[in-house]
Amino acid sequence: MRHNIAFARLPDIEPAEIESHMSDPRVAEHMPLLTFEWDAAAVANFVTQKEKCWERDGLGHWAILSDGRYVGWGGFQKEGDEWDFGLVLRPDAFGLGTSISKKALEFAKADERIPFVTFLLPPSRKNLGALKRIGAHCIGEIEYDGAKFLKFRLETDQ
Template sequence: MKTEITFARLSEIEPVEIATHMSDPRVAEHMPLLTVQWDAALAANFIAKKEECWVRDGLGHWAFLSNGRYVGWGGFQKEGDEWDFGLVLKPEAFGLGIRIARQALDFAIADDRMPFVTFLLPPTRKNLGALKRHGARQVGQIEYDGTTFLKFRLETE
């Protein structure tokens, strides 16, 4: 069976499903800012904040669906003058990451608002080959909420 990847708004997903996803310790392994247990109320607040990005910037984070089933979230969030890309998948969907990222980056390439995108990854992420193969280059490190992240940039023009 062919896997169809589609993007939906986070508001179309039940908050409890996102809370369950974000409470999985395998997800938290590479998310140093994920320090609290999620519940439906926290997930609903998260969804509301991400929807505000759509209102403010005309773009934001999506829910990723595989054959209509929620497998994670991510997308683009404006940070100053830059569009940062993030991707957070359920452990059983980790193998879909490259496909989902490619589909999202194709969106960025077609969008005139994004001459480049950035990625912030914790130093614990050692497998960076796919990112580099797609042309992203490390441009330094930044500190965010007291945590160091590796910053990458991918030109989309």
């Protein structure tokens, strides 16, 4: 089944949708930085912080819609001189990751500000074949906010 994937802004999503999504323990399984309870205040802070990235960098994380329904958030966030791609889906949308990532990476390849994209994945993620298939390569292990991650890089200007 083909899904109509669209990107919107996080303030366009009902806060309760984001709270429910981020409170699901299946989402937290591979998010070592998720060490707090999500409530209305956490959602408001999250959306505010993500909107500040848009104001500062002209790009940031989107709300992701499939057939008009919120299925998660993700996109590009500037970390130093690098654009990091992140994707956090609702468990009922885990199967959409490839098509969402493809659409987002097409955006990155068309944007001259983004010569490459990085991905940070926790070592608990064992299925990394999709990254290799798109041409990303592991550049090592890093520590970010006290947690270890595997860092991958994908050239977008090729």
